[in-house]
Amino acid sequence: MPVLTLRAARIPVVALTAGALLTGCAGMGGGSSGDKTIRVLMVNNPQMADLQKLTKKYFTKETGITVKFTMMPENEVRDKISQDFANQARQYDVATISNFEVPFYAKNGWLMPLDGYAAKDKAFDQKDVLPSMRQSLTAEDGKLYAEPFYGESSFLMYRKDVLAEKHLKMPERPTWQQVADIASKVDGARKGMNGVCLRGLPGWGELMAPLTTVVNTFGGTWFTKDWKAQLDSPEFTKATKFYVDLVRKHGEAGAAQSGFAECLNNLTQGKSAMWYDATSAAGSLEAAKSPVKGKIGYVQAPVEKTDSSGWLYTWAWGVQKATRHPDNAWKFISWASSKKYEDLVGKNFGYANVPAGKRSSTYSNPDYRDTAGSFSEETRKAILSAKPRDPGVQPRPTIGIQFVDIPEFADLGTKVAQEISAAIAGKQSVESALKKSQQLAEKVGEEYR
Numbered sequence: 001m002p003v004l005t006l007r008a009a010r011i012p013v014v015a016l017t018a019g020a021l022l023t024g025c026a027g028m029g030g031g032s033s034g035d036k037t038i039r040v041l042m043v044n045n046p047q048m049a050d051l052q053k054l055t056k057k058y059f060t061k062e063t064g065i066t067v068k069f070t071m072m073p074e075n076e077v078r079d080k081i082s083q084d085f086a087n088q089a090r091q092y093d094v095a096t097i098s099n100f101e102v103p104f105y106a107k108n109g110w111l112m113p114l115d116g117y118a119a120k121d122k123a124f125d126q127k128d129v130l131p132s133m134r135q136s137l138t139a140e141d142g143k144l145y146a147e148p149f150y151g152e153s154s155f156l157m158y159r160k161d162v163l164a165e166k167h168l169k170m171p172e173r174p175t176w177q178q179v180a181d182i183a184s185k186v187d188g189a190r191k192g193m194n195g196v197c198l199r200g201l202p203g204w205g206e207l208m209a210p211l212t213t214v215v216n217t218f219g220g221t222w223f224t225k226d227w228k229a230q231l232d233s234p235e236f237t238k239a240t241k242f243y244v245d246l247v248r249k250h251g252e253a254g255a256a257q258s259g260f261a262e263c264l265n266n267l268t269q270g271k272s273a274m275w276y277d278a279t280s281a282a283g284s285l286e287a288a289k290s291p292v293k294g295k296i297g298y299v300q301a302p303v304e305k306t307d308s309s310g311w312l313y314t315w316a317w318g319v320q321k322a323t324r325h326p327d328n329a330w331k332f333i334s335w336a337s338s339k340k341y342e343d344l345v346g347k348n349f350g351y352a353n354v355p356a357g358k359r360s361s362t363y364s365n366p367d368y369r370d371t372a373g374s375f376s377e378e379t380r381k382a383i384l385s386a387k388p389r390d391p392g393v394q395p396r397p398t399i400g401i402q403f404v405d406i407p408e409f410a411d412l413g414t415k416v417a418q419e420i421s422a423a424i425a426g427k428q429s430v431e432s433a434l435k436k437s438q439q440l441a442e443k444v445g446e447e448y449r
Contacts, residue, residue, distance in 0.1 A: 093324075190270060197258065229441035
């Protein structure tokens with residue numbers, strides 16, 4: 001995930017025209033004229049590319065609603081969405097947003113609540129959406145503001161054959177210390193193979209995503225409930241030193257520049273024996289042409305002081321409050337996030353490409369289980385056990401597992417990641433990195449106290 005430029009998100013939107021306000025309140029009975037075109041702005045991920053291919057053939061044919069898509073890389077699309085939704089410019093009716101944006105987008109009045117539509121649309125089956133996903137897309141006012149297209153958590157992936165050769169057994173729910181012990185024993189098990197791969201690439205959505213889950217389960221937090229920064233606390237320090245030491249001793253070469261893509265490549269090419277990262281990686285590892293297909297085991301995210309520690313992330317559909325086409329926007333969302341759509345993807349592109357991670361029914365679908373059987377249950381358990389409002393051992397000031405859900409975290413998290421990445425590279429100590437990071441976090445905390 002890239003850096004966001006959303007500091008302006010804390011400023012209430014007041015530049016709406018009267019017409020925009022009236023349209024935004026249209027709600028269940030909304031819609032304007034006979035124009036049956038909606039505009040959708042979305043990230044250019046493979047799942048969205050599949051959606052674009054299927055929409056005209058199925059959705060438009062059934063409903064008569066034309067969908068005009070705009071696809072952009074993640075960093076560009078986030079900026080474009082924030083600009084259009086903040087100004088309520090109506091250039092787009094629907095956009096892909098994540099559970100990171102939902103709380104402050106909703107607070108600033110940029111999104112249309114979807115509760116009424118979800119309640120009336122029985123075929124959509126809102127109760128089938130996984131509880132943790134529903135919670136992560138619900139704002140403090142108790143209203144639902146987005147529907148998930150696909151979701152993920154995090155878990156530990158490991159080479160079953162390598163551990164077996166070393167007569168090692170992976171616990172079903174390992175602790176981080178157990179992972180470190182195994183990493184030391186499988187390091188060098190094969191030529192060029194390291195014990196573990198962990199992200200070290202700077203970025204709030206790169207290094208800080210897995211590291212923050214480690215901090216949570218070690219008893220740390222970014223901020224106390226009353227917004228006091230805690231980055232130099234004993235718990236945050238212990239977790240960070242553990243992570244940095246583990247990747248420096250038994251991790252991949254060039255760890256300070258390794259992110260999701262690099263670790264995926266390392267595990268696929270036999271350069272790493274273990275990897276802690278997103279559940280979405282499993283589809284690539286088990287793809288038909290993957291050299292490690294069938295060789296990977298999957299277990300829940302390692303813990304220390306908490307029962308679970310996996311993160312939670314979803315690309316979801318949000319509707320601009322000022323849209324002139326709320327009814328048609330919902331019809332598109334209810335189709336794109338439906339059980340029916342998942343089957344369309346499975347039949348057209350294979351069930352490995354299903355946008356999973358959002359519905360209970362996905363994991364009981366025999367066609368999906370046949371394709372994703374090696375990791376589907378662990379993915380389901382990881383998402384169900386994620387606790388976006390209670391991820392650690394103490395109260396938090398806002399929702400979020402692998403992030404602090406405020407606009408400033410995009411910038412803060414990336415700056416902190418740069419300091420810790422420098423520690424991974426051996427350019428400074430963890431203590432020095434966290435001392436600088438604490439000062440950055442204190443400035444942000446002061447704005448909220």
